[in-house]
Amino acid sequence: MKLKIGHLYPDVLEVYSDRGNVTVLQKRAEWRGIDVQVDRIGIGDDVNLAEYDLLFAGGGEDREQMRAAEDLLRKRDALLKAVASGTVVLAICGSYQLLGRYFETVNGHRIEGVGLLDLYTIGGRRRLTGNVVGKLTIFDFECTVVGYENHSGRTYLGSGAAPLATVVSGHGNNGEDGWEGVAQGTVFGTYLHGPVLAKNPLLADHLLRLALKRRTDRPHLPPLDDEWEWTAHERLVRRVAHMEAACPR
Secondary structure, three states, rough: EEEEEEOOOOOOOOOOOOHHHHHHHHHHHHHHOOEEEEEEEEOOOOHHHHHEEEEEEEOOOOHHHHHHHHHHOOOOOHHHHHHHOOOOOEEEEEHHHHHHOOEOOOOEEEEEEOOOOOOOEEEEEEEEEEEEEEEEEEOOOOOEEEEEEEEEEEEEOOOOOOOOEEEEEOOOOOOOOHHHHHHEEOOEEEEOOOOOOOHOOOHHHHHHHHHOOOOOOOOOOOOOOOOHHHHHHHHHHHHHOOOOOOOOO
């Protein structure tokens, strides 16, 4: 079996080691005997995004984010077609914002988004930073999620989107409604850096299963030895939220 991953804008959207999420997905698949192809997709590249089982985009500085936004708008139809075909998308921070309806700066300038996700973002003058502990909403069991946030944008979800997690400690999407990230079909967005998948193996495997559904109706992922990953996860939960991690191991 082969898994095809497209890494969008790795040269311009790369802060807090976000590209490590691609490495996590690649290795967790390869350790299970799955052949993985990772393609770097840059600004101006003409590619068929629907050929990919999973697309990833990280966070970036404001200037680089604007460059990516312009190119992503040119790829909007291709991206919408890919998602309609079942492609899984994981977007971090700045790229998460770009997938919404718009981003409005603190000066009132509105930047058009791709419109893939039912959300919008308003720029704030104060940055929301620090470690985050949340509880994932995408499983039918309780599971904590951890990561690091650093963003000035305040993201608000519409009725067509659901949060990826509820916040236990930290700010989340906007510091107001107690939500972090988004889960809308096969598209996921989050403000969590880290890289987020390194300390959250269940989330990584959830994305892999969804991506593999394009290849087989019953994707099977044999368990891995995640002792180190869970140790890091549990220590951060205890240190930041003063509670015990709530994930089945």
